[in-house]
Amino acid sequence: MKLLTSNFLKCSVKACDNSNENFPLRYDANCQLQQDESIDCNPEFLINILERVDWNALVQVASDLGNKSLPPQKPELSPGDDLTDDDLAIIRDMHSLLIQTSIVEGQMSCRNCGHVYYIKNGIPNLLLPPHLA
Amino acid sequence: MLPTPYIKCDYETVYEPCEDSFLLLDGLEQEQSFLQTRFRNQLAIVCELGPGSGIVTTFLMQNDIPHGNGSIYLALDISPWALEATQDAQRRNDCQNRYLSVIQSDLTKCLRQNSTDLLVFNPPYVPAEQVPDRPSSNENDKSQWLDLALLGGEDGMVITRQVLDQLDTILSQQGVAYILFCARNKPEQVAESMRQQGWKVDLIINRKAGWEVLSIYRFIRQ
Numbered sequence A: 001m002k003l004l005t006s007n008f009l010k011c012s013v014k015a016c017d018n019s020n021e022n023f024p025l026r027y028d029a030n031c032q033l034q035q036d037e038s039i040d041c042n043p044e045f046l047i048n049i050l051e052r053v054d055w056n057a058l059v060q061v062a063s064d065l066g067n068k069s070l071p072p073q074k075p076e077l078s079p080g081d082d083l084t085d086d087d088l089a090i091i092r093d094m095h096s097l098l099i100q101t102s103i104v105e106g107q108m109s110c111r112n113c114g115h116v117y118y119i120k121n122g123i124p125n126l127l128l129p130p131h132l133a
Numbered sequence B: 001m002l003p004t005p006y007i008k009c010d011y012e013t014v015y016e017p018c019e020d021s022f023l024l025l026d027g028l029e030q031e032q033s034f035l036q037t038r039f040r041n042q043l044a045i046v047c048e049l050g051p052g053s054g055i056v057t058t059f060l061m062q063n064d065i066p067h068g069n070g071s072i073y074l075a076l077d078i079s080p081w082a083l084e085a086t087q088d089a090q091r092r093n094d095c096q097n098r099y100l101s102v103i104q105s106d107l108t109k110c111l112r113q114n115s116t117d118l119l120v121f122n123p124p125y126v127p128a129e130q131v132p133d134r135p136s137s138n139e140n141d142k143s144q145w146l147d148l149a150l151l152g153g154e155d156g157m158v159i160t161r162q163v164l165d166q167l168d169t170i171l172s173q174q175g176v177a178y179i180l181f182c183a184r185n186k187p188e189q190v191a192e193s194m195r196q197q198g199w200k201v202d203l204i205i206n207r208k209a210g211w212e213v214l215s216i217y218r219f220i221r222q
């Protein structure tokens, strides 16, 4: 699962919807990551993503996974602007983190109820056991 | 006519593309410019529920629907076999450079609320005594997964109803949903009750398929 996907996944337990702790999930530090260089960087796509992304959630997940280098504030880039070299460097970093990085094996849990979800073979399983569904 | 993906998978476990799947492709092709305009210059989060073989999501990726510069495709199925098939379809049709994540999930329970811009669903719509239970393990009698692809409980609407009831928390402010119905789902009644709850609902395409009439409705906020 690509790292950016963590920005869209919350706990499946209905009762957790009433808490602010069900998103993002907490990712285990031992998650196994993989880098896929085959996807080309498309600056416009990345700018559109940045505009939409929940930055705090991203910073938190990256830090769970051992990357503490993200700035606390979302980088400001707008489409149509002439991009400076610095902007392009940010875009390349974001591309490498959000799109090229995937979690292939590992687990994550809800910060509210503690339920653990697994990622196997790159596919996260967010189904609940029958007694929680 | 837009190209149709090449699909090959084990149809003993995964729903084989049928008239309903093809109607969905035709409907989405027809909606292409509507969607392009609606999501111009912005990221679109596309979520297909129940991708099965992956034919619909791959069609969207292949043809840059809603648009080329930025769609994120999320394919959510309850069946692990469907998710494998969907990844396979992506590879087979040279769409590896598109952003796709497949997720095993019961409907949209795991999705952050109000984040989906384009929702597409060809649900299990065949009327049946009840919706079958989920097999207890991936390896269990594989045909049980196929029952889940077809059987929709009372009026064939039990699963679709859950999605419609949640639509307001699933879709983003500009979100659009395309959902397929068969005549026995009584889609006109369903559409009318959604209109009364403030949705703009339009029939975008319908077709006779054998003795069944299939239709696709589009749901947006008023």
Ligand SMILES: C[S@@+](CC[C@H](N)C(=O)[O-])C[C@H]1O[C@@H](n2cnc3c(N)ncnc32)[C@H](O)[C@@H]1O
Pocket: B015, B016, B017, B018, B020, B021, B024, B049, B050, B051, B052, B053, B054, B055, B056, B076, B077, B078, B079, B082, B105, B106, B107, B122, B123, B124, B125, B145, B148, B149, B150, B159
């Ligand atoms: C009629 S098939 C459609 C397959 C494919 N989209 C197509 O058009 O050919 C329905 C799909 O929904 C999935 N499904 C059934 N119940 C589900 C649920 N509760 N959550 C997620 N997916 C579900 C099935 O596994 C199956 O892949």
